[in-house]
Amino acid sequence: MINVGVIGVGSIGAHHARIFSEIRDANLVGVADTDFKQAEKIASKYNCKAYKDYSRLITAVDAVTIAVPTTIHFKIALDCLKKNKDILIEKPITPAVHEAEKLIAEAKKRNLIIQVGHLERFNAGLALISSMTEQPQLIEAMRLSPFLKRSIDIDVTLDLMIHDIDIILSLVKSEITDLRATGAKVLTDNIDIAYAWLEFKNGCIAEVISSRVAAEKIRQLKVVQNNTCLTLNYQTQEVSRYRKINGKIKKDTRKSEIKEPLKEQLVSFVECVKKRVQPIVSGAEGKKALQIVLRISEMIRHGN
Numbered sequence: 001m002i003n004v005g006v007i008g009v010g011s012i013g014a015h016h017a018r019i020f021s022e023i024r025d026a027n028l029v030g031v032a033d034t035d036f037k038q039a040e041k042i043a044s045k046y047n048c049k050a051y052k053d054y055s056r057l058i059t060a061v062d063a064v065t066i067a068v069p070t071t072i073h074f075k076i077a078l079d080c081l082k083k084n085k086d087i088l089i090e091k092p093i094t095p096a097v098h099e100a101e102k103l104i105a106e107a108k109k110r111n112l113i114i115q116v117g118h119l120e121r122f123n124a125g126l127a128l129i130s131s132m133t134e135q136p137q138l139i140e141a142m143r144l145s146p147f148l149k150r151s152i153d154i155d156v157t158l159d160l161m162i163h164d165i166d167i168i169l170s171l172v173k174s175e176i177t178d179l180r181a182t183g184a185k186v187l188t189d190n191i192d193i194a195y196a197w198l199e200f201k202n203g204c205i206a207e208v209i210s211s212r213v214a215a216e217k218i219r220q221l222k223v224v225q226n227n228t229c230l231t232l233n234y235q236t237q238e239v240s241r242y243r244k245i246n247g248k249i250k251k252d253t254r255k256s257e258i259k260e261p262l263k264e265q266l267v268s269f270v271e272c273v274k275k276r277v278q279p280i281v282s283g284a285e286g287k288k289a290l291q292i293v294l295r296i297s298e299m300i301r302h303g304n
Helices: 013-020 036-045 054-058 070-082 097-110 124-132 156-171 261-275 283-302
Strands: 002-007 026-032 049-051 063-066 086-090 114-117 138-144 176-184 193-200 205-211 218-225 228-233 238-245 248-255
Touching (some): 002 054, 002 261, 013 026, 013 036, 013 063, 026 054, 036 049, 049 054, 054 063, 054 070, 063 070, 063 261, 070 086, 070 097, 097 114, 114 261, 114 283, 124 156, 124 218, 124 228, 124 238, 124 248, 156 193, 156 205, 156 218, 176 283, 193 283
Parallel strands (some): 002 026, 002 063, 026 049, 063 086, 138 205
Antiparallel strands (some): 138 218, 176 193, 193 205, 218 228, 228 238
């Protein structure tokens, strides 16, 4: 049994607490939040202890998930690692690459686990389209959301686009040779719409569009390869395949068993802690995606 805690129980962290309370190999010891009333509310709901100070919580657990604003990821994560606790940290791992590198080095020194919360890696539909992907020639990723007034302290590249960059890097095993980007601030002081174009050494091209000021929520991935077009709807976890066979276009649809990605992610984290194995999205993968989206943000801000 792994004793776990959740630091930050806002809209995302509250779901972490819910799921940990349901996982057989996890014992939810407590939750911490600077909004102590919120911590008490979640603790009461899931039968655990509420803390205002996360430093008191981490002395009572083996591992924690960190679901606080990105700007304070580094401080809290480093404190946890220095107390020899395994961590799952919501994406992006940190706002800056040098901070991510310091966390990775600290975890390596102490033989600890860092998992980064790239939730879509645990989407059953992604597993399905990944199994059907061989040599992608073109990838299109679209991640649009209406304005929710959430995560507006960071660019949309760090909030939304980072999911798709991480996924593209997992599908294309090749070096990026060219990167172009454009975008704009719309309703916040940070980038709200971003477009990126990536070219890889093996010839694959990826186009990524992210917006948090869209009319509707869209989560879609398209992979083109060998007279075949695969399209994933992340929300339905369904993959449509168009193929050219003997001069005719044929379509078929595959749908995996629908699973809650966050639950799959937290179950995987508990298993990694229990078995002492590297997670699917380790600190290294989190840092790699971070490096790319920070380059994209920089290009958008400076117009080149």
